[in-house]
Amino acid sequence: MNIIVCIKQVPATNDVKINKDTNTLVRDEAQSVINPFDTYAVEEGVRLKEATGGKITVISMGIPKVADILKECIAVGADDGILLSDRAFAGADTLATSAALAAGINKIGDYDIIICGKQAIDGDTGQVGPELAERLGIPHITCVRKIEEIKEDYIRAQRMTDFGYEVIECSLPAVITVVKEINEPRLPSIKGMMKAKKAVIPVWTADDVGADKDKIGLRGSPTKVIKTFTPEININTEIIDGAPEEQAHKLVEKLLQLQIKVPV
Amino acid sequence: MDYFLTEEQQMIKELAARIADEKVAPVARELDEKEEFPYEIMKILAESDLFGVYIPEEYGGLGGGITEQCLVIEELSRACAGVAVSYAASGLGCTPILLFGTEEQKQKYVPDIAAGKKLAAFALTEANAGSDVSGIQTMAVKDGDYYILNGTKQWITNGGEADVYVVLAVTNRSKGSRGFSAFIVEKDTPGLSFGKKEKKLGIRASATREVIFTDCRIPKENILGKEGMGFIVAMKNFDRTRPGIGAQAVGIAQGALDYAASYAHQRYQFGQPISSFQAIQHMLADMATQTEAARALVYATARMIDAGAKDFSKESSMAKVFASDVAMKVTTDAVQILGGYGYMRDYPVEKMMRDAKITQIYEGTNQIQRNIIALELIKQYASKK
């Protein structure tokens, strides 16, 4: 079974530093990680490969640094990584992202299943998977929490809903997007890490994948982000130091000073 | 301190550290309380290839040596020494096969041990043979194409959990320790059984059991080396595995230091963090210095062995004795720094102190290590005259 896994790089949310003067994100220091949902996608791919044989290709559209994250996927069992990177891809909304990914996937060719995460934790739309399926003209199942059965040209899976789950079957090839309940991602192996270190990640440009320039990047994006801003919140924070008891005393004093009613 | 590890060693250390922090530390307390063997963690270590770090590539390993093995043991021990010894004891059982096994024996047993599909164990100690190995009574009597084993080994780490046992038995009583031989015994051999799991002070996640032989027939090709080589097998094995116990001790000490140092910073008494008291500062400084010195000695010894040195009993004993005494001291001081909290099971340092004690006892007590070191010194200086 040939498996393609789509992964996105997202900022590590617990590691974001803010420039104190400008109140903006310190970009070069912000660590990037694989979108957490995509780790389940990679793990499911590895498990499918272990069960059925075949090959796993991991693909991402992003900046050159994303090659490192593709290598991490090789360390946990993927065979190859491919990076779609080109100025022409930049500024993509979900529709343009799916166009770029579809072009890349068509170039890889020969696939039985494509696995995506349920959603990216930054963009958060959950649209890329289904859009990708539409563009490739194949069925999709979103929010998969378990693959019940998979054969050469058939898949039956449990789709998680707010109230339980649905059992959905469709033909292969298909796109599935996965939720975290589906598995527990493994840690890398030393052999995998060594393979990853040696791996060369090919970088494909828009021309390499024959993408239609009107459908990708900013030009291909019907959605435009006009302005991003942080809502203004006026909170003065004061850190009280000292031993816990001392802190508690000072805190109560302050609250009394501010005439905030303390329920007794 | 920078030990200039190779890129591969760095990779092994980081992965072992990640497993220790993410998979071992969260369950260490529970494994200790329940005296539960860490099956789940053994599986993770297997999938990560870490059981094979010291095993040559032709037998399915990663081709490293004792240094790599020590790095894994050290990192795991930071989180739980009981988990670490279950990993390390498999090496204690596998090393004699690597050192003395025939090509066939190696091909048959080592790849599964390297892959972590099978655990190994080394069974030497008996009720009347602890420090004095020459006291063993387990007999192996030749009977055609078989040896028949009878006797009881005690306190065998991984007993009952391991699939492959390297066992020392007497083949010729009249020859004393030159009449011992080592055998490979598979777990499912009829006549092999296991006693109850011992209740211990520390390393409670590890399994320590009696290994009992009752007319246990094993094929004669399962002998390691030749008849009469058993004592040599045991001594050469320990020479190579004692640095691993040193590494276990270094890991325990590091875990205790890490916890105590961050605690000292957070605990306030007399209106200030206790880390502002010079008494505490000096204790922490000594703990850090001793731990680093122990690590340096363990790594230096491991590297000396990996580089192909011929004679290293003395260095190997020094690494074990020094590091284990450091672990005992550092963990005791860590409990002291935490005060009453350190004495409570809600905090991890009392376990570390209990765990540290074993490193002064097994694979030869520290008294025996000092005997070995002294004997080598005497030999060395006597020959100079």
Ligand SMILES: Cc1cc2nc3c(=O)[nH]c(=O)nc-3n(C[C@H](O)[C@H](O)[C@@H](O)COP(=O)(O)OP(=O)(O)OC[C@H]3O[C@@H](n4cnc5c(N)ncnc54)[C@H](O)[C@@H]3O)c2cc1C
């Ligand atoms: C804060 C923010 C707001 C945004 N708002 C909008 C908006 O309102 N409308 C809009 O159309 N776009 C928006 N975008 C842009 C858009 O979300 C991303 O550019 C698009 O690449 C992916 O959409 P997503 O992050 O929602 O992914 P999702 O659709 O949530 O991702 C689902 C899965 O698709 C796959 N995937 C997603 N992106 C990639 C990739 N680059 N490479 C490989 N696989 C991938 C992964 O498997 C992922 O788990 C926004 C982006 C950000 C950061």
Ligand SMILES: Cc1cc2nc3c(=O)[nH]c(=O)nc-3n(C[C@H](O)[C@H](O)[C@H](O)COP(=O)(O)OP(=O)(O)OC[C@H]3O[C@@H](n4cnc5c(N)ncnc54)[C@H](O)[C@@H]3O)c2cc1C
């Ligand atoms: C948890 C645990 C796990 C173990 N795992 C294994 C295993 O996997 N395989 C295995 O074969 N064994 C194992 N052992 C056994 C271990 O190696 C022995 O306990 C150890 O060698 C000491 O032997 P002993 O306990 O009989 O002590 P003894 O030999 O009875 O020693 C008692 C005391 O006398 C001292 N002493 C003895 N002789 C001398 C001397 N000549 N000079 C100075 N002092 C001396 C000792 O240092 C010690 O302080 C394990 C033991 C424990 C507790």
